[in-house]
Amino acid sequence: MSDRLPGFSTLAVHAGAQPDPTTGARATPIYQTTSFVFNDADHAASLFGLQAFGNIYTRIGNPTNAVLEERVAALEGGTAALAVASGHAAQVVVLQQLLQPGDEFIAARKLYGGSINQFTHAFKSFGWNVVWADSDDIASFERAITPRTKAIFIESIANPGGSITDIEAISTVARKAGVPLIVDNTLASPYLIRPIDHGADIVVHSLTKFLGGHGNSLGGIIVDAGTFDWSTGGKYPMLSEPRPEYHGIRLQETFGNFAFAIACRVLGLRDLGPALSPFNAFMILTGIETLPLRMQRHCDNAKAVAEFLAGHPAVASVSYAGLASDKYHQLARKYAPKGAGAVFTFSLKGGYDAGVSLVSKLQLFSHLANVGDTRSLVIHPASTTHSQLDDAAKIKSGAGPDVVRLSIGIEDKEDLIADLEQALGA
Incomplete structure (x- = not known):
């Protein structure tokens, strides 16, 4: 292929995928396995120490899921992605990297009812506090900012009313406050709106909806835009401070513009466990092609x-x-x-x-x-x-x-x- 960048439809079919090197299968295989064999003891140690990329255990990563992750990241214009069990799981994993007990995040009132319930009630048990703002009143986001604010959360097209959110205007508020903008892009899909192009730092989806498209598989995904400096002001210690589980690695320093996606995988998905099954990843990949x-x-x-x-x-x-x-x-x-x-x-x-x-x-x-x-x-x-x-x-x-x-x-x-x-x- 020439050096030209592939178009959206081409990426929807091909991004992340190659014929299977062992069998020649053209469709991405379903790697229905729990775990993967290491080459030797040194290889195993390097994988567990984040010194090499590879497969360990399907709760943390799987080759079928990896194709899905690369494809959605390409469609959204992000640096990396992480697939999880549902859209709700994506929201939990994202905010776990950003919030400590007592911290706040601002959310637009026009949201999917399940998200409103999750933010209002379930997150209280983690000590995470939601502050509501009106997406029709951009100044309400500015007024909601406090020293405890760690993120802003909106939907690109709001569920259930289908209203369009002014992503760029709210991104300006987030930039001024020094916090990331998280955009749920489920109802739009990257075919209609790419929030990263308008200032989003993190994009989440319920893959269950338009990306899968056929009502047969649950899934969620987190896309890292690679645009946020997680070391600023010490607000985000999960990314900026040494991680004791990984021999003192600082994720921001080690992984640069895809550090957030790595954090979601090795600090969120690894420990919270909402893994996407390879079969569901296969079904959703098939849906994305069309x-x-x-x-x-x-x-x-x-x-x-x-x-x-x-x-x-x-x-x-x-x-x-x-x-x-x-x-x-x-x-x-x-x-x-x-x-x-x-x-x-x-x-x-x-x-x-x-x-x-x-x-x-x-x-x-x-x-x-x-x-x-x-x-x-x-x-x-x-x-x-x-x-x-x-x-x-x-x-x-x-x-x-x-x-x-x-x-x-x-x-x-x-x-x-x-x-x-x-x-x-x-």
């Missing part, structure tokens, strides 16, 4: 469905940044010119009861708690994914009682519209 084709179809279908709903008399409002009338439309044009994603919400004039009723009448849409499938999906967040929140918090997160969330698949758009039409009419 990511560009699927995402464009998802977006085209979503726009058509949103336009239909916007004109329906039973619908009070539609929140989809792909509509010219939407408040986030200009941000969508800036950050996601190929499409505003496939997940959005709409409000019904009949309120909570109408939302519950609608999901039971749809026939082609599957009623379940997931997004990013080839199939179109529907859920009423107020009674499911965001049910743990009070009404005020539901509304702030974009999941009010009258709201229905759709994840638009790759079916014929006419069939999706017909299904919605019959259910709304009923």
